[in-house]
Amino acid sequence: MPQHLAIIMDGNGRWAQSRGLSRKDGHKRGAEVLRTITQYCAQNVCTQFLTLYAFSTENWNRPTIEITFLMHLLEDYLESETQTYLQNNIRFQTIGDLSKFSQRLNDKIAQLKRVSENGTRLTQILALNYGSRDEIVRAANKLACAQIPVTQDSLNNALDTAQFPNVDMLIRTGGEQRLSNFLLWQSHYAELFFSDTLWPDFTTYELQQLLKSFEQRTRRFGGL
Numbered sequence: 001m002p003q004h005l006a007i008i009m010d011g012n013g014r015w016a017q018s019r020g021l022s023r024k025d026g027h028k029r030g031a032e033v034l035r036t037i038t039q040y041c042a043q044n045v046c047t048q049f050l051t052l053y054a055f056s057t058e059n060w061n062r063p064t065i066e067i068t069f070l071m072h073l074l075e076d077y078l079e080s081e082t083q084t085y086l087q088n089n090i091r092f093q094t095i096g097d098l099s100k101f102s103q104r105l106n107d108k109i110a111q112l113k114r115v116s117e118n119g120t121r122l123t124q125i126l127a128l129n130y131g132s133r134d135e136i137v138r139a140a141n142k143l144a145c146a147q148i149p150v151t152q153d154s155l156n157n158a159l160d161t162a163q164f165p166n167v168d169m170l171i172r173t174g175g176e177q178r179l180s181n182f183l184l185w186q187s188h189y190a191e192l193f194f195s196d197t198l199w200p201d202f203t204t205y206e207l208q209q210l211l212k213s214f215e216q217r218t219r220r221f222g223g224l
């Protein structure tokens with residue numbers, strides 16, 4: 001089993017449009033699938049760390065109406081899902097630069113981190129206003145300010161993911177085959193899986209199948 005599974009949840013908009021629904025409906029359904037997959041990972045011990053790309057540094061380029069909706073959806077999700085985290089023994093964490101978010105959203109994020117801090121079955125990490133290039137630049141600046149020489153270890157320890165292991169398995173749904181600025185440093189030897197399924201249609205069954213094919217991959221990390 002992967003110790004760290006990362007998922008790019010792509011395809012909410014297309015899922016909604018293909019049903020004559022608004023993109024908002026796609027994101028709402030996407031949030032439900034996010035809950036289902038997180039719960040499944042906790043209950044079946046699929047992985048110890050689950051990182052999900054919820055909002056990228058590039059997503060600010062979307063229309064304001066969609067950004068505002070996603071912010072509200074996130075606020076509602078953090079509040080309404082608190083019991084899911086506690087009942088399933090899940091610890092909530094984030095990566096990304098939270099300083100661009102409202103105080104209200106920051107308070108809700110901090111609150112859920114606080115109440116779930118003793119969760120031991122799974123650490124769920126939401127990537128919020130996250131982009132690898134932004135993360136690496138912030139990390140390099142931290143080192144420069146502290147006059148710490150740049151090494152692989154010092155840079156790794158200055159990243160948002162300092163407390164988490166490298167990514168073992170990365171899944172992208174929605175049919176595109178790219179990393180979109182997600183965990184570029186941490187995925188240096190991740191096994192990549194691309195699914196044509198749009199995120200709102202992604203199921204625990206498909207995750208199970210992908211985990212089975214992960215088990216069959218031979219990982220050599222550059223060795224023989």
Ligand code: FPP
Binds near residue numbers: 009010028
């Ligand atoms: C990509 O689909 C998805 C996003 C940019 C946001 C991901 C958000 C969710 C899964 C739901 C909300 C999450 C939380 C935590 C409340 P897209 O809009 O790029 O889809 P498209 O490529 O079909 O347009």
